[in-house]
Amino acid sequence: MDEREGYSALSKDDEQATRIASLALAFMSSDTISDDTIWHSFYPDLTKPDSYRTAFRRDRAALAECGIMVSRAEGQEALWRVDSASFVESTELSDEDAMALDVACLPLVDDPDFPYGAELRIALSKIDDAFDYPVSVSLPVEERIPSRQLATLQECNLSGQAAQIDYVRADGTTVQRLVAPYGFFGMRGHLYMVAPSIDERGIAVKGSAHTYRIDRVRRASRDAGLSFEIPEDFDVRDWQKLPFQLGPVTCEGVFAIPAESAHEFSQVTLGKGTLFEPDGTSGTKANADNGHSPASLLWRVEISSVEDAASWAIAEDATPIAPAELVSAWRSKLKGVVAYG
Known part of the structure; x- marks a missing residue:
């Protein structure tokens, strides 16, 4: 697997598509879902109730366009359910609609990091033979x-x-x-x-x-x-780790990255570590004194595997500068890449 796979930043449209697919599968597999569960599971980055309600209302509209009508459970203001009006009439998708659905969902079906991939493939197999899912096959x-x-x-x-x-x-x-x-x-x-x-x-x-x-x-x-x-x-993203952080922490690494890549790098690193300027100030603010931003920023992060951190640094265009064993492993892997090329 390419070192970059699984770490590229998603666009807002990608994030919404993933969230709507997850919501649809969740509602189709549960009788009711509480407001709190929806908020914390699907909108963990929204801290204000109004922001959550607005986002969920927008996504319910998108679900409705797909034929999934979500409404309050009768007599239960804190619970949501799929309305009985959903899927009452059979609707046949046009070839164009089916193709659009294929294009939108294919990345999720084959993404090992999407928890509902198998369920999505089963759902899609009902409308498109391209997603044939042999549910009757006996697996080990x-x-x-x-x-x-x-x-x-x-x-x-x-x-x-x-x-x-x-x-x-x-x-x-x-x-x-x-x-x-x-x-x-x-x-x-x-x-x-x-x-x-x-x-x-x-x-x-x-x-x-x-x-x-x-x-x-x-x-x-x-x-x-x-x-x-x-x-x-609770925010599940607080528990996500980088590839070199699996296991006990063995050291703290410092990397140099191009300043112009700071925003993209922060998304790739899942918010882990600390990004700062060489003078010790926060890497997220410009140097207001002289209007000049440094050519590179520094990033400090905990490391469990030096070898994995060295490989990851090569893939993400980050240059290790400490500790010595990390720099040595990085240089060794760079020589291997050059020799192989």
Whole structure:
């Protein structure tokens, strides 16, 4: 896989398309979804209620154009559901509409970092043979488990109900956990869940929040009698890591990047680390004293794997300047690239 894959910034249209696809699949797989769950799961960057309501209203209009009418659940102001008017009449898409849908959804279907890819492919297979999905084919158990467990965990996330999981840790041992699935994210072809352990009252155990790799969840079941609430300040993006940050922190690295690439670089790095000017001031503000911006900025970030950080730096046009072992690994890999070329 190319080092850059999975780290390019999405346009606003791409983000909205991804969000609407996720909303559609969520509503089609759940009877009702609470306001809080929709807000925290699909609009985590909106902190004001008015901003959330405006964005969700706009997306409901887009869903309506697709035939998915979302409305308040009867007698439940805090719950939303798919209206019974949805899909009442059969509608056949034109060839042009089907092609437009293919173009819009194909990147999501094949994106390993999109948690609803399999469900989207099944939905599309009903209107387009190009997305043929052989659901009757018997797959090996190890290939069926991740999707089944993911579906259960996503349902728990949307319904606010606890999940009991059997999880295989990196050392091969299996542990059992009662968790509250707060959110999901994808990285480098793997899907992850952020979840704290919870007690018998549905209260998160302090300091127990953990990132679980979905393909290591061997069993997942819903505890319908135990509910939880996602904290208002939870943002799944706070848990996303860069490729070289998997595992215990071993050192802190400093990189130089072109100043003109600061905005794009900040998106690529998921907000991790600290960007600053060589004089120590914030890298996000211009030097107002002389009206001159530096040719390069510095970026400081925690590192778990020096080798992975060196490879990532080459892919993202960042120059390591500390520590020495990172610089050495980077130079060694550069020589290899030059020799191979």
